[in-house]
Amino acid sequence: MAGIESRVPSIWTTGWTDILNTGTWRNAIAVHQKRPAPCHGGCPVDGEIPVWVQQVRNEDFKAAWETLVENNPLPAVIGRTCHRPCEGVCNRAEYDGAVSINALEQYVGDLAIRKGWVFPVPPIELDQHVAVIGGGPAGLSCAYQLRRKGFRVTLFDANPELGGVLRYGVPEYRLPKKTVAAETRRIVDLGVNVISGQKLTGKDLGKIEQEYSAIFIAFGAHRPKSLPQFPDDADRVLDGIAFLRSVRLGSPAELGQKVVVIGGGSVAMDVAGSALRLGRQAEIIALEGREVMPAPEDEIEDVVAEGVRLIDGAMVKTVEAISKSLRLHCIKVKLDPDTPIGVIRPLEVSGTEFTLEADTVILAVGQDPELADWEDQVRVAKGMVEIDADYRTSRQGIFAAGDVASAERFVSTAVGEGRKAANSIAQYLGQPPALRDVTAIGAAQEPDVAFADINTFYFPPRDRSERDKVAAEVRKASFAEIRLGLTDEQALVQATRCFSCGACLECDNCVYFCPDMAIVKDSTSPLYYKVLEQYCKGCGCCLEECPRGAMGVREETK
Amino acid sequence: MSYQIDEQKIFNSGHAACPGCSEALAIRFIINTLGSDAIAVVPPSCIAIISGPQPLSSMRIPVYQTTLEASAASAAGIKRALLSKGNDHTNVVAIAGDGGTYDIGFQALSAAAERNEDIIYICLDNEGYMNTGSQKSSATPSRAYTTSTPAGKLTPKKNMAAIMAAHNIPYMATATTGYPDDLARKVARAMKIKGGLRFIVVLTPCLTGWGIPDNAGPKVSRLAVESGVFPLYEVENGQSYTLNYGPKGLPVADYVTRQKRYRHLSAEDIEFIQKEVDQNWERLQVKF
Ligand SMILES: Cc1cc2nc3c(=O)[nH]c(=O)nc-3n(C[C@H](O)[C@H](O)[C@H](O)COP(=O)(O)OP(=O)(O)OC[C@H]3O[C@@H](n4cnc5c(N)ncnc54)[C@H](O)[C@@H]3O)c2cc1C
Ligand SMILES: Cc1ncc(C[n+]2csc(CCOP(=O)(O)OP(=O)(O)O)c2C)c(N)n1
Ligand code: SF4
Ligand SMILES: [Mg+2]
Numbered sequence: 001m002a003g004i005e006s007r008v009p010s011i012w013t014t015g016w017t018d019i020l021n022t023g024t025w026r027n028a029i030a031v032h033q034k035r036p037a038p039c040h041g042g043c044p045v046d047g048e049i050p051v052w053v054q055q056v057r058n059e060d061f062k063a064a065w066e067t068l069v070e071n072n073p074l075p076a077v078i079g080r081t082c083h084r085p086c087e088g089v090c091n092r093a094e095y096d097g098a099v100s101i102n103a104l105e106q107y108v109g110d111l112a113i114r115k116g117w118v119f120p121v122p123p124i125e126l127d128q129h130v131a132v133i134g135g136g137p138a139g140l141s142c143a144y145q146l147r148r149k150g151f152r153v154t155l156f157d158a159n160p161e162l163g164g165v166l167r168y169g170v171p172e173y174r175l176p177k178k179t180v181a182a183e184t185r186r187i188v189d190l191g192v193n194v195i196s197g198q199k200l201t202g203k204d205l206g207k208i209e210q211e212y213s214a215i216f217i218a219f220g221a222h223r224p225k226s227l228p229q230f231p232d233d234a235d236r237v238l239d240g241i242a243f244l245r246s247v248r249l250g251s252p253a254e255l256g257q258k259v260v261v262i263g264g265g266s267v268a269m270d271v272a273g274s275a276l277r278l279g280r281q282a283e284i285i286a287l288e289g290r291e292v293m294p295a296p297e298d299e300i301e302d303v304v305a306e307g308v309r310l311i312d313g314a315m316v317k318t319v320e321a322i323s324k325s326l327r328l329h330c331i332k333v334k335l336d337p338d339t340p341i342g343v344i345r346p347l348e349v350s351g352t353e354f355t356l357e358a359d360t361v362i363l364a365v366g367q368d369p370e371l372a373d374w375e376d377q378v379r380v381a382k383g384m385v386e387i388d389a390d391y392r393t394s395r396q397g398i399f400a401a402g403d404v405a406s407a408e409r410f411v412s413t414a415v416g417e418g419r420k421a422a423n424s425i426a427q428y429l430g431q432p433p434a435l436r437d438v439t440a441i442g443a444a445q446e447p448d449v450a451f452a453d454i455n456t457f458y459f460p461p462r463d464r465s466e467r468d469k470v471a472a473e474v475r476k477a478s479f480a481e482i483r484l485g486l487t488d489e490q491a492l493v494q495a496t497r498c499f500s501c502g503a504c505l506e507c508d509n510c511v512y513f514c515p516d517m518a519i520v521k522d523s524t525s526p527l528y529y530k531v532l533e534q535y536c537k538g539c540g541c542c543l544e545e546c547p548r549g550a551m552g553v554r555e556e557t558k
Numbered sequence: 559m560s561y562q563i564d565e566q567k568i569f570n571s572g573h574a575a576c577p578g579c580s581e582a583l584a585i586r587f588i589i590n591t592l593g594s595d596a597i598a599v600v601p602p603s604c605i606a607i608i609s610g611p612q613p614l615s616s617m618r619i620p621v622y623q624t625t626l627e628a629s630a631a632s633a634a635g636i637k638r639a640l641l642s643k644g645n646d647h648t649n650v651v652a653i654a655g656d657g658g659t660y661d662i663g664f665q666a667l668s669a670a671a672e673r674n675e676d677i678i679y680i681c682l683d684n685e686g687y688m689n690t691g692s693q694k695s696s697a698t699p700s701r702a703y704t705t706s707t708p709a710g711k712l713t714p715k716k717n718m719a720a721i722m723a724a725h726n727i728p729y730m731a732t733a734t735t736g737y738p739d740d741l742a743r744k745v746a747r748a749m750k751i752k753g754g755l756r757f758i759v760v761l762t763p764c765l766t767g768w769g770i771p772d773n774a775g776p777k778v779s780r781l782a783v784e785s786g787v788f789p790l791y792e793v794e795n796g797q798s799y800t801l802n803y804g805p806k807g808l809p810v811a812d813y814v815t816r817q818k819r820y821r822h823l824s825a826e827d828i829e830f831i832q833k834e835v836d837q838n839w840e841r842l843q844v845k846f
Contacts, residue, residue, distance in 0.1 A: 010612075010613070011612060011613075012613065013610070013612070013613055013614065013615040013621075014613040014614070015613065015614050015615075016570045016572070016610075016614060016615060016616065016618065017570045017571070017572035017573045017574075017610050017611075017614045017615065017616040018570045018571045018572045019572060019614070020572035020573075020574075020614070021572070022571070022572055022573075022574075025577060026577065455777075457736075457777075457780055512563060512738055513583065513738075513776055515575060515577075515578060515579050515580070515582035515583040515586065515775075516571050516572075516573070516575075516577075516582070517567075517569065517570070517571045517586065518571060532571065534571075535571040535572060537576075537577035537578075538577055538772075539577035539578030539579075539772040539773055540578070540771075540772055540773035541578050541583075541772070541773050541775065541776060543773060544773040544774065544776070544777060545776055545777075
């Protein structure tokens with residue numbers, strides 16, 4: 001052998017460069033990393049949005065639903081009612097419009113109802129028994145999570161049917177009863193013991209405490225606020241919540257022909273839209289200007305398109321009873337910009353006085369929890385049950401969340417809080433703390449993927465599309481649902497638009513754009529790839545060419 | 559989007575290209591597509607450095623290092639020798655820089671094209687003599703700084719693609735590293751068309767020579783295409799033109815302002831380059 005080698009001319013090649021360790025050149029190395037997407041951070045239920053959206057894209061709808069219901073057992077409901085903070089922070093918003101996440105959620109939720117998908121039976125059964133007071137979104141979410149962990153759950157609700165505001169507040173044309181029923185039934189079918197039609201009082205607490213290992217209070221906020229300038233006139237001045245409830249129950253309260261709704265939030269829009277559908281003429285007076293009204297713009301747009309007259313930036317000063325109707329003396333107002341956050345002080349604009357005639361006035365100016373007989377049981381602050389960061393009340397073993405304990409009045413927030421409270425309750429009952437919701441290594445500490453981390457070359461522009469709505473002329477004539485779900489095709493287009501920020505889809509760009517062949521596929525890694533440290537020179541091309549920010553950098557000091 | 563390139567592992571890690579080098583990336587796509595039944599001819603250039611310090615090689619195929627003037631002649635000679643030994647399957651490919659193609663190897667290449675030698679000739683165009691310290695070549699574009707054009711080059715880039723197409727060779731294509739699929743497909747196409755000279759010019763951004771960050775090669779190469787500076791197209795037999803990726807309406811400013819070799823440019827200079835690019839595109843566009 002040695003003899004043959006000695007005859008090889010010195011200019012001939014005798015080996016390959018892969019024995020050279022070019023990894024010593026670098027001072028930083030790119031690492032595959034699951035990073036948090038902004039939509040996830042914005043989601044009140046901590047939804048793994050990029051994950052389930054990709055499952056939709058892969059047409060693995062069952063898996064998408066399963067991912068969704070990890071954190072939120074009511075996707076068809078939330079897909080219709082959420083205020084969509086996720087879309088507000090979606091990275092695609094900076095490019096060609098946010099992904100229609102909420103519409104996709106409705107799509108998956110509706111599909112699950114059509115297909116009859118059910119939750120799996122809890123893997124274990126524990127002896128500990130939790131009482132949940134209130135079957136609205138917060139209570140349902142908490143009961144669901146506790147059942148999944150194996151706890152026994154009894155759910156008390158004052159109403160005959162579950163759903164809280166979803167069932168007795170939000171009107172049919174925005175949220176069909178059958179949708180609420182389908183999603184609540186699925187939770188009950190997990191083995192939740194429901195005691196309905198029973199309104200508990202603070203005095204019941206002691207007894208429940210003896211029978212149950214822990215209690216979750218989630219009975220919402222149902223005591224209407226009132227306005228001093230309106231007379232106590234039960235025939236002509238109605239409370240919005242009670243009115244919506246009467247509509248939901250199928251026996252709407254008596255209304256005159258001309259209805260004036262006071263308020264600028266969701267409830268006011270729902271009241272006006274419902275009055276309109278009952279054949280009445282409806283006007284809304286809101287203190288705030290349209291841009292700053294608490295109701296989401298699309299809800300305002302909907303009722304205005306249907307023919308509700310909106311008078312924004314105005315208030316009723318005095319009310320005069322004239323024969324059968326009421327005369328409202330109103331004035332335009334501006335909001336004092338110098339008030340502390342959360343305080344509204346209207347400043348009258350002189351010379352803008354006007355009057356309105358109303359046969360019926362409906363007040364929709366907010367509601368507080370009914371805590372009169374609970375105050376001596378748990379500590380109450382600012383009109384709500386006081387809780388700490390773990391949803392614990394002042395009383396051992398009693399937890400609370402949702403509208404009863406929070407000023408953030410959203411369905412998705414109630415669901416998210418119900419879930420987190422369930423985790424706290426489980427911990428209180430001796431279970432180890434729940435794992436952070438972010439699944440991959442290190443993801444929790446990483447900053448959100450920013451738009452600048454997205455390589456838009458890989459994403460040809462494609463318009464955002466929203467669900468179609470029934471034409472205003474048609475929809476205002478009935479309580480039928482106004483929003484049409486996405487078609488299969490629209491849903492797939494939306495799912496394809498998702499950048500999948502921070503979550504690798506195995507596109508292999510990192511492999512192919514490495515000039516040093518220093519990245520290889522690794523089927524054993526949850527992150528799919530392995531960086532060959534002996535070769536990586538630290539150029540960062542992989543990171544730059546990753547379409548979705550699913551890589552990070554690790555500095556190396558030698 | 560997901561790339562589909564058949565990796566033969568013919569190009570090896572451990573080579574001496576700068577971190578992030580687009581020439582190395584181009585070589586990766588080219589020689590893996592060529593496969594093991596190939597012989598490469600490489601003249602002095604960064605490619606020669608990347609191919610390995612003796613006695614090691616980064617390429618698991620025979621590589622012959624020729625002189626800067628003679629890549630096409632050497633490749634043609636090797637091909638003829640193979641043929642005379644009865645081997646009609648091995649691809650002989652010259653992989654040369656722009657200096658070794660546009661300037662110093664030009665007559666050998668033009669002559670080989672005229673004789674329609676049965677070789678593939680690939681020029682990795684980084685727009686200058688980069689291996690020897692960034693001197694200008696005739697591939698250096700207008701106004702670009704090199705160490706030998708300290709105030710910016712006064713004359714435009716030589717249009718090598720047009721010159722080679724004008725030789726009426728069976729295949730001529732332009733490609734760049736930001737579009738690996740397109741580059742690999744063009745190499746495969748060149749392999750398929752046998753019996754004549756096939757030429758591909760690949761724009762390969764030089765990180766140090768152009769003054770761009772180590773991670774920016776592919777991105778800058780795409781900007782060259784999207785701004786119309788370097789359209790990707792193919793010409794068969796000197797007459798059948800196909801556009802693969804053309805300008806997307808991006809101003810050349812988006813391309814030049816990312817490169818330190820253009821940092822001395824005034825607004826008028828950029829305007830001048832924009833006009834030149836527009837004119838070139840107008841002239842080319844009519845051929846598709
Ligand atoms: C008309 C209207 C429209 C709305 N629209 C939207 C919307 O589009 N999007 C959005 O995000 N949010 C909306 N909201 C707000 C949202 O509905 C609430 O924030 C959410 O329902 C709160 O959930 P919860 O579980 O805390 O309370 P609730 O939904 O109020 O549920 C409380 C439950 O407790 C029961 N209960 C009450 N007292 C007792 C008792 N003493 N004993 C036993 N049971 C009791 C009730 O029967 C009810 O079922 C709307 C609210 C209203 C009123
Ligand atoms: C005839 C001749 N002149 C000069 C040189 C010195 N030389 C070696 S490599 C090189 C640069 C080649 O530039 P290019 O072909 O563009 O390749 P790059 O280094 O840019 O990859 C030069 C000038 C030489 N080897 N032969
Ligand atoms: S693009 Fe997808 S992952 Fe990124 S923020 Fe939007 S929905 Fe979330
Ligand atoms: Mg060169």
